[in-house]
Amino acid sequence: MSGYPDKPSGHVSGSVKGRRADAQRNRERILHAARELVHEPGELKLNAVAKACGIGQGTLYRHFPTREDLLAEVYRREMDELVAEAPRLLEIHPPLEALAAWFDRVAAYARVKRDVFAAVEAGTWRDLAAHSLGPIGEAVELLLAAGREAGSVRADAEARDVIVLISWLSRLDDAELDARGSRLLSILVDGLRARRP
Template sequence: MSGSVRGGGTRRADAQRNRERILQAARDLVHEPGELKLNAVAKACGIGQGTLYRHFPTREDLLAEVYRHEVEELVAEAPRLLAALRPLDALAAWFDRVAAYARVKRDVFAAIEAATWQDLAAHSLGPIGEAVELLLAAGRSSGSVRPDAEARDVIVLISWLSRLDDAELDARGPRLLSILINGLRSPIQRDT
């Protein structure tokens, strides 16, 4: 099997597509009321349960990977936004993406055991902190972000988004993130 995963090789294209479909279906379904059922995930993405279990032997494995995938996408968004936007605008756009991440984080962490989510949270803090620092450093360098802004401060503030239910996140999330952006602006930027 030349295209299969063996000793770190590449995945077959259809296996990778199945994996992505499973993750997307689980991401969508974890938000639904009640416990996430693996058979519902398999049905939602049109694959057999055996295929799902080959990728994710347990429900917790699947949910952990949904969260890891969400973190990877969030982190990867920072340099893409910086390449396309001015630093403060990139930070604001990234915060819009953080709101979606907060929903997934809340739903996944509610569905898995405390020991697992604590481990996931600890592992995601570094990459998310690096993405925040990349955005802040670009803003400090351009003069649009205050020089004393630290990634840890931003992470503490945005972490509260995952504690909000959907209605409150929809109602307050954009305003809270706008307040945060305004607080991160350099004093020079506020005066212009």
């Protein structure tokens, strides 16, 4: 029967693969639209997200039954992308440059974090924050450890210190983040730099 695994091979028919690909594309479009719309003033409306994607509300609800489900996934996606960026940057830059480039990505993450946390209930954002602390701490430690090993990052730099300092970015509004974000992060990079005797 079309759409079901064929019995001995486990092969899935092309029509099911096509539907899965369509569903995945819809999911990506929903997340992209929600990420853009969460910055807009006022409460994020699911019908506005569906309209921005050109999909029906039923399709959106199949992926994300509630607004909080959608916003939580927007935040998780942003956090996952931020964490994945650390090893990628270390492959193409010396450690201190990788750290500085990663901090540039932190500024975008801070905007999404601020807007999502403002839009969800306190219990949800506390859960999201608790979940993200481990992976982000690991990404920071990866960058710091590479810098310590290369002698470009001070030996006493700890991931927790960096997280406390960069968490302040999510408290800034867009204008202040645009005006001060890069400078604040460059000051942080300078503070992490190993001092030459």
